[in-house]
Amino acid sequence: MTSGAVDAARNILTRLHEVMASRNHAQAKLNTVVEVIGECLDSEVCSIYLLREGMLELFATRGLAQEAVHVTRMAVGEGLVGTIAENIETLNLAEATAHPDFSYRPETGEDKFHSFAGVPIVRRERAVGVLCVQHVEPRRYVEIEIEALQTVAMVLSELITNADLIDEEDARAFAAGQTGPEHLKGLTLVKGLASGVAVYHQPRINIEHVVAEDTEAERQRVILAFDRMREQIDRMAGQAEFGVGGEHEEVLETYKMFAYDEGWTRRINEAIDSGLTAEAAIERVQQRTRMRMRQIDDPLLADRMHDLEDLSNRLLRIVSGQLGTAATLGLRSDAILIARNLGPAELLEYDRRRLKGVILEEGSLTSHVVIVARAMGVPVLGRVRGLRGVIREGDPLLLDSDQATVTVRPSQALVEAFEARFARSRERQAAYAALREVTPISRDGQRITVMINAGLRDDIANLNLTGADGIGLFRTEFQFLVSATLPARERQTRLYRDVLEGAGDRPVMFRTVDIGGDKTLPYLRHDDGESEENPAMGWRALRVALERDGLLKVQARALLEAAAGRTLNVMFPMVVEPWEFDAAKAVFDGQLAFLKQRKKMVPEAIRYGVMLEVPALAEQLDILAPKISFLSIGTNDLTQFLYAADRSNPKLAERYDWLSPSIMRFIRRIVTVLDGKGIDITVCGEMGGRQLEALALIGAGIRRLSITPAAVGPIKELVGKIAVAEIEAAMAQWLAHPPRSLRAAMIEWVSERGIVVD
Template sequence: MTAAAAARQILTRLHEVMASRTHAQGKLDAVVEIVGEALDSEVCSIYLLREGMLELYATKGLNKEAVHVTRMAIGEGLTGTIVENSEMLNLAEAKAHPDFEYRPETGEDKFHSFAGVPIIYRTRAVGALNVQHVDPRRYEDVEIEALQTTAMVLSELIANAELIDEEEVGATESQTGPANIEGLTLVAGIASGTAVYHQPRVTIDQVVADDIEVERQRVYRAFDKMRDQIDGLSQQAEFGKGGEHEEVLQTYKMFAYDEGWSRRINEAIDSGLTAEAAIERVQQHTRMRMREIDDPLLADRMHDLEDLANRLLRIVSGQLGTAATQGLRRDTILIAKNLGPAELLEYDRRRLKGVVLEEGSLTAHVVIVARAMGIPVLGRARGLRGIVREGDPILLDADTATVTIRPTQSVLDAFETRFAKSKERQAAYAELRDVEPFTRCGTRIQVMMNAGLRDDMANLPLVGADGVGLFRTEFQFLVSATLPQRERQTRLYRDVLEAAQGKPVIFRTVDIGGDKAVPYLASDESENDENPAMGWRALRLALERGGLLKAQARALLEASAGKPLRVMFPMVSEPWEFDAAKAVFDEQLAFLRKQKKQLPDEIHYGAMLEVPALAEVLDLIIPKVSFLSIGTNDLTQFLFAADRANPKLAARYDWLSPAILRFLRRVVQSTTGHTIDLGVCGEMGGRKLEALALMGLGIHRLSITPVSVGPIKELVRQIDLKQIEDAMTGWLNAPPPSIREAMTVWAQERDIDIE
């Protein structure tokens, strides 16, 4: 029997029960009999949340005397675990599970197998539907599907019968005092505003379908409308018109047309559910799968699918409108379980000040878009819905990964003082926009900025950077459902060069693969990477996929016609890799010359020093390159064997340790006497103390985030290079217990602002 047929058999009988005049308890007693018989299960039980405890409400197979007697706390026993985690359990041997607890009054000691699913009401688990069997066996997928469908019907039944304590369901939502939640910094920054929920909950009034074909047609129409909405967003969003957001939406289109997703919804309708219930049923299954996924990139794609499911559910139910479509009336901190990039683009950027997510990850597409928009984002803020109410005042400090809800006046005053000081500093930095960064001893330091989206280029004149020291071309690839066409790449690069208005732009060739995987370049090798950051990625991938680098080379050369072109290859480990990449450009250059196309005025080639191995062969590669850029983010994690995204290793990921500073000094010394431009790209150069150390090592070109340009230009004007170079030599020859502390004291003694 298929899952749909099994569920339909149960739903047909449940429909009769729900339509009957039987009292609520009688209906629940009938439900456990129907489910137990349909699944040939010796036990079927329903537990409901009452007065903060899970109470056995109905059972077939356990002692009837235990009904309304057996109670357990959320998180207690297998049933409590199901409700606490809102997840399914399927066990061949229940007693082997660490959360198993035996309740003697139920008489369940003779049963071995156990399966249970949560009963969800208004996004929260308020009970559990369990089955048990004497023989040790795992329940089949078809049986679990039938249980989950039944649980949806039960949520309607128990809500209509007022068997759920509304006060209990919303008890934690009644908090009025201040609260703090910690999370994960996804996009740094601070902001304040009023809490607005991105998505009002769609209420499903009817679960069981009266006419399956009518429900199927409703879903088909909703799919069509959803696809039209996604198409329309590319014209409506005020975000890099004709730019990367369109490619983000291409990913959504890929999911919107996914046959597997629509098939699962159709199967749920076949089981007897309404269109709304079918979408919710599939969505619940997706959420459960997400909890089992360890791969953050795959989990992010599942979040994209849930984002679309929410949109589809709103359309089919007629309960349209998110906070974006209703319009933001005041400065807003957006609250969401998760958020897709397409939905973020719908918001008024003048009112949207920050985003707090219950989930979210550093690799999510929405993070790329939010960073480009300059919106701070905090992720992994667990328990938001139980604490935050619509309209609550919120202080978001993504720098320290905290959010304060309903702050006290003293906390609010302190935050506003900090915010005001930040604004004053920004104003002071703005005054340095047209000031060239010379040190006190007269040395010119190049302060450039990093970019990756077309809209980032608007920051170039605003912050007064010397140019773009790192343009990450992979963003265009990451937010696209398919390999970006050469024409589209050419248009982006041409726009970037025009926006630079003659200032230098260093284009880094595509760095995808590994932890920046894209589905259209998937391979068995990349999927099995145990250490993706050190796997099949960047130049390694580009050289193997020759057409990829060939198309990008052609696009860069054509976009730079009549202008200088600066190209940098990522993750070069050995000189032959640089030679192979440059040969691709030489081949395309020869082709364009033969076609009588206008060529770049000049071409400068460089390499990223991210892999420590390259430092051992600098004498071989220096004659080949015009410039070398040290990528401190990847380099440091490779040197320390410490994943930079792992919070547990944050304390060991110190840019001011003797190991990294001595390594960098050796690189500087290897380039001394050569006509090569040496610089640093990465977060290290954007922090004042670390930037001070880099200049002390002899590095005079920094490429950093736009927001860091002003502070670093201010720092440059306060220092004497000879003094910091001498101090750095002393610290590295005889390292103190903490170079960071020693540098802090040194800077403070000379009134150098390092905050």
């Protein structure tokens, strides 16, 4: 802002401050406001249009016909005023009639005026009115005048809100009318349906006071806020979790560049000099940035402007003292959470009764928050571009993560269709819930063990809710993912003990910590600091635990102490060679000996198992079999290794099918090799939670499934409809002579028997 603009804005704000402090009624204040602006800017016309019942109504004018006040009304997008409000943008025209959206209103007497400039009056990111000036002489307004108008518009926003000239319902209705229903596409991270209002993880700061009482005091507030923000950015840049090199470092360097940008700080200080509060000054500069962003076609530059938007929000939160997230403030209704990205610990802070879904601007299939959200049963849609320009706080949303879409401000017809689909889904869930006490036994008397996967303390309640046979996979790494530091042994022991007590006499299979690869921890990284090109097949799971044996020793001791007097089931992830199992078991043996030596209570029995995820292990099962009591097939990793297809790559997600002869023959071979050896074989993974795939697994000889809690009911229902001998015979035939599509053959098989599968 130039010195001329500062002086002009300060002069206007000084006079407006007197107007706002007067005891005149709202209309009289607006009448005075247009006179003040007209005089200060030497403008022949100054007019204010405000939102009323979804229309923009002329509320006050200097220079146009007074009889047009409260008579002239324009719809959203109609005329120049409607265009400004619709797009929340500034117009500066030397010849108004040349603009394609110009609309002549004869009752105003504006036909003699040629030049036109207008700015939106914004409240909580919604346009609630328009401030405009006009001249007879055709000319473009200089930057000084436009900046002064934009500053005045902020003051008007406060004035009209305090005077109740518009209400929030009008603003929301107007915003909905601006764009109507919109559909955004993204990437399905966790499937599911959800409806609720949009809640930003980092809430926007509502600026209540615009005009400063003490300019120097406001300047000091901004200086302190900048210092604190820069400390935060420097601290973030120095944290180990960002590693060395890569995108994180580039992002933080950009943040630092903006945080220390003198031009940004100068513009904010100039806005304060014009008479604005610290919050209003930051918002004033931010509004200008947003308007520039709408004109940028370069995606890289647009991303950089988004970074500046993030920093502006951070600065606003610091200067206003409103540092909490939406979780701190509490959810007041069913909500869909909006964030650029989110950590697992942040997600767990939200009220699970109110949190219905999550939408991320970024996010990946393997991010920590997705892993936790899947366990919580919260649908997540990621990589939704441009959502901040479309979704506003409080907007109603319909999230269909199954179809990778979100509908913003849906019409009534869309809401009704969605609710009907949701109702059918709930009816199915209710029917499945009724199967809680039903034992999964097939028509020919075969008992199928159906267990759940878990990883959080709260997940234990799902045992009783579903009537599951136990926990076939307890992911101990969740406690590590949501912790800022390595969880102490006492904390681990408490968690494992709580899980065992909650499970009662039902078994719990604890998988030792599976970190590394796609589940990196900030406090546990490569010694050389190098990132991995292919983390899924890199330094992860048991490989990490054996190299950092202190990690496994602490966990072994915690598990042994927690299971004192009980049976402990423990399995090791990503075992490739039998010696790896031996080394991991030796750690447990050492801790067991330590506890016995100190006369501590120990488990009455310990059953060891392995996760078969790497195909190579199948070639040495004869060597491993005598040493283990159970084996769990991890179909998620196994599939990507068999197909050399990264399961986190959306381009490859549809390139392989669980119901392929390759996978089914592999699983059948494992069952055959271990037959008669007294080893429990369980399939852990998403494959076992789908009805058609579960049927295929049963046909291949699998009798134990560990699945997501939501899938227990559907699988129980399936088991009761089939004869195991019948599907085994069919599967043997299919695997011996593979059909063109095993999936199609199975669909035909169930259809012939009247079995409906999802």
